């Protein structure tokens with residue numbers, strides 16, 4: 001069994017989602033190769049090797065600094081051919097959603113998007129995924145070779161201590177039909193939403209910049225990423241890149257703290273994979289409580305600042321927890 | 323300018339979904355225009371508000387999909403096409419893309435606008451596949467769209483690291499996020515006017531597309547089972563005084579769930 005992982009990077013570093021894909025290959029005992037495309041990324045071959053890649057196809061060039069479909073699709077095809085993979089794995093990120101189906105159509109291969117469990121068998125892959133905003137779990141089958149994208153948190157990254165051989169891919173011909181003019185810097189220097197171990201998310205009821213600040217302060221003391229509901233993003237309290245849910249990102253942190261979020265299915269579709277869910281809401285009947293491990297029925301404006309203080313004290317070593 | 327907007331009729335996801343023998347029970351379901359496609363249509367109509375532009379809407383499916391086409395005409399689309407063929411049902415994104423591409427091919431569309439995903443499949447696969455089959459550039463998950471003086475389209479899309487400003491040459495396939503903004507409502511005048519607009523029914527034979535390319539036969543993936551997800555159980559729910567609640571939560575995360583190292 002041979003697996004090709006399509007890597008994603010941010011500021012030259014491989015994202016956690018990519019290491020999770022290697023974790024999958026590792027769990028199946030498969031031989032893993034990786035396509036590592038970007039600008040200033042070649043230094044990550046070691047990291048990939050340590051997480052179980054035996055071969056890394058590298059395309060490191062300034063022209064690949066921003067993701068655009070055409071060159072990445074061409075590189076994925078080249079890496080697929082060179083690796084002889086049975087299965088190509090993407091993260092179910094915005095990049096994976098843009099590139100996975102394009103590459104599938106290019107190669108004429110089956111595409112299973114957003115899988116939450118995958119088992120390669122002889123000659124085929126069987127995967128589970130949700131549809132209808134998380135209301136139905138489907139089991140899909142496809143013959144190999146196939147392409148599957150995995151939701152965040154489906155597999156754990158694991159250091160296995162190997163090392164990878166690297167091979168440079170030649171750069172694809174440029175296709176100037178699509179040009180990324182700029183990436184708007186809206187997200188802060190906080191940890192990436194997809195990589196975060198803790199996510200603190202705010203809803204419509206933060207009501208304005210002061211409320212949003214309470215969410216950000218709590219996130220900062222926890223070293224967490226900030227998430228948000230669609231209503232909160234639409235109201236301009238948080239950038240759209242923070243949105244978690246069916247339209248937004250899927251996250252699977254250790255802790256997800258939903259603050260003033262009702263728990264609409266379109267929101268929960270993006271966070272039910274979290275290990276621990278905490279909800280803070282004034283309405284004891286809010287649907288979010290039905291999936292929360294720990295719920296607090298309280299006004300966020302009272303309880304969030306207290307929580308921030310509590311965590312500050314904890315951090316200062318002055319443990320209040322008994 | 324000529325724009326094709328692909329509209330899927332989806333089941334209302336807010337309603338209860340029942341399963342029987344691994345299939346969704348059709349009885350009692352209600353249908354609506356896919357929310358993402360409504361945004362795609364709104365994007366097309368906004369271009370039409372500004373420039374001379376013909377908006378054609380396409381939907382594939384049984385008789386009932388005429389409802390979304392009529393709604394689109396009432397909202398302002400110029401003409402509608404219903405790809406009505408029993409063979410198209412049950413297709414995955416790949417099979418769906420074959421049919422849409424077969425319709426769009428050679429008709430001189432400057433833009434093919436689609437939803438970034440269908441609310442029922444949550445697949446987000448069809449747009450990029452249509453783009454590949456037609457050999458066109460793609461921009462996915464856009465939240466704004468305008469035409470520039472040189473004919474290129476300027477979009478903003480939500481990518482993994484924030485919003486990106488992306489320009490694309492026509493013709494192109496663009497998929498639209500429902501964060502594009504609320505779609506307009508059909509007006510009374512629009513509803514009356516819609517009755518005079520053309521709604522054409524086409525079949526696979528009209529498109530010269532073999533039945534083996536679409537529906538379940540043309541799909542590369544097969545759904546072999548459906549079940550209700552096991553879901554998460556509710557844990558504890560506390561009420562009380564703020565300071566005490568805050569302490570209890572910290573205690574839970576640190577000492578019980580042990581998720582804060």
Ligand SMILES: Cc1cc2nc3c(=O)[nH]c(=O)nc-3n(C[C@H](O)[C@H](O)[C@H](O)COP(=O)(O)OP(=O)(O)OC[C@H]3O[C@@H](n4cnc5c(N)ncnc54)[C@H](O)[C@@H]3O)c2cc1C
Pocket residue numbers: 202203204205228229230231232243244245246247248249259260261262263264265266267270280281282283286298299300301357358441500
């Ligand atoms: C196709 C589609 C895709 C969508 N995609 C997404 C998505 O990706 N992500 C997403 O989030 N949504 C998405 N939505 C929208 C979703 O359906 C909900 O409308 C949205 O999640 C609601 O956001 P909210 O919980 O912040 O607001 P509301 O539903 O208005 O909830 C606010 C909550 O705050 C509580 N509250 C009020 N005051 C306080 C206070 N002082 N302290 C504490 N709690 C308080 C209230 O009790 C309530 O539960 C989508 C919808 C559609 C149709």
Ligand SMILES: Nc1ncnc2c1ncn2[C@@H]1O[C@H](COP(=O)(O)O)[C@@H](O)[C@H]1O
Pocket residue numbers: 328329330331356358359380381382383415418435436437438439440441443444445446447448449
């Ligand atoms: N039956 C259909 N008729 C028209 N357009 C469709 C149909 N199915 C899918 N589409 C288009 O493809 C998009 C993505 O669908 P999906 O790949 O299923 O998420 C939708 O938002 C529609 O624009």
